[in-house]
Amino acid sequence: MKVILLGSGNTATVLAKMIVKAEHEVVQVWSRNFDHAKALAAKVRAQPIATLDELSGEADLCIMAVSDAAIPQLAKQLQLRRKVLVHTAGSVSRDVLRNSSPNYGVLYPLQSLRKEMLVIPPVPFLIDGNSDEVNALLEDFAHSLSDNVQFVDDAARLNMHLAAVMVSNFTNHLYALTEDYCKDRNLDFKLLHPLIIEVACRLTQGHAVDMQTGPARRGDEETIKKHLLLLEIDEHLQDLYRELSESIQKLYRKK
Ligand SMILES: NC(=O)c1ccc[n+]([C@@H]2O[C@H](COP(=O)([O-])OP(=O)(O)OC[C@H]3O[C@@H](n4cnc5c(N)ncnc54)[C@H](OP(=O)(O)O)[C@@H]3O)[C@@H](O)[C@H]2O)c1
Known part of the structure; x- marks a missing residue:
């Protein structure tokens, strides 16, 4: 799968490593601070991008791993045509992404993640897509990263x-x-x-x-x-x- 990462903090960094290990491709990394995007992109041989206008049309999945408060603001700046857009937050509603892509959801890693981690521990994923199609994609993707994947709605998450x-x-x-x-x-x-x-x-x-x-x-x-x-x-x-x-x-x- 081709994946775009928005964000370059703890979660984006650990996910980037897991994604590459599972033999997917991180095609682009965007972050508010371009130097941060460059640093993470270099680790996984991705293209760092400075603006959201440069988002690749090729990716299947766009993971928004930014601070909880930034998710609604960033969502407002995104207008994706087909690719699945997810955020990674435990306490933010899935539906904040509803106007940013027709295909959206949540990919919440239930683990304490730090970019300095040398060994990545087992990470259960709680997923929730807005359609059967999105759920199928998220289930396949999450299973490629982890043995422990569950469908969980906003309230339970x-x-x-x-x-x-x-x-x-x-x-x-x-x-x-x-x-x-x-x-x-x-x-x-x-x-x-x-x-x-x-x-x-x-x-x-x-x-x-x-x-x-x-x-x-x-x-x-x-x-x-x-x-x-x-x-x-x-x-x-x-x-x-x-x-x-x-x-x-x-x-x-x-x-
Ligand atoms: N870390 C965990 O253990 C963990 C576990 C599960 C879920 N999560 C969730 O994952 C998400 C990211 O958390 P994190 O731990 O990775 O946080 P983090 O390490 O503090 O990184 C925050 C990221 O958000 C970006 N950001 C902050 N404010 C922004 C804004 N106004 N506009 C655009 N980007 C902004 C930062 O960009 P710059 O660096 O470029 O400024 C940075 O890439 C959160 O939703 C969190 O709830 C975290």
């Missing part, structure tokens, strides 16, 4: 995006706060890496609710008190610790 924020962005924020906590006390955060990996990997073997351990799960008020005392100098972390401990206790009281 938005819910899934929220779930992704909870398990990925929020846990990562806790890692960031904990890393700082360790640094302030001359503790080696890296000692916690095996624990982080073990707890995440366990999820493939069962339900999170059955895997919970720790003082809050055991109802160990003495230890919780000691920990909260240690956090007296950091009100924000103390509040978070208290809130999360109460949330764990509430969940198991209900059961």
Whole structure:
């Protein structure tokens, strides 16, 4: 398949690599900043373009991987005749593209993507086209990149995006706060890496609710008190610790 990429950030870069690996062709890369388009185009031997007037008529699929807020603005500047136009956002409606091409949809990669990634992890794709024809093309294309492809409409994709924020962005924020906590006390955060990996990997073997351990799960008020005392100098972390401990206790009281 011949693909055009609009955007040159984290998602466009990782998708470009996956697309080439799957033996499709990235024919052109456009980005708001032409230097960014040139840099990404060079990585996948594509033509960088500076304006949307230069879009190739040959491509089958045009992937708009730009910031969520930029999607409606960019959509207004596009008037495609036949090629399928998709965006890659979890929380943006499919129909923002309705006036930009007769064939449109969403190709949402349910993964945390960073351009610096050396190894591309498995990426589930949630897809949603505006017709059976578009769905068939998106299904074939997504399956060439991933073993895990599902049709998901706007409402379910938005819910899934929220779930992704909870398990990925929020846990990562806790890692960031904990890393700082360790640094302030001359503790080696890296000692916690095996624990982080073990707890995440366990999820493939069962339900999170059955895997919970720790003082809050055991109802160990003495230890919780000691920990909260240690956090007296950091009100924000103390509040978070208290809130999360109460949330764990509430969940198991209900059961
Ligand atoms: N990264 C992820 O983990 C991830 C996962 C799933 C879905 N997504 C979705 O993928 C899309 C892109 O996210 P990203 O993570 O790749 O973002 P990003 O790394 O911040 O890149 C943003 C891209 O949007 C372009 N852009 C920003 N404002 C623009 C505007 N006003 N007009 C035109 N282009 C503009 C930037 O162009 P320049 O660099 O040329 O300025 C850049 O190419 C978003 O819809 C996001 O929700 C991201």
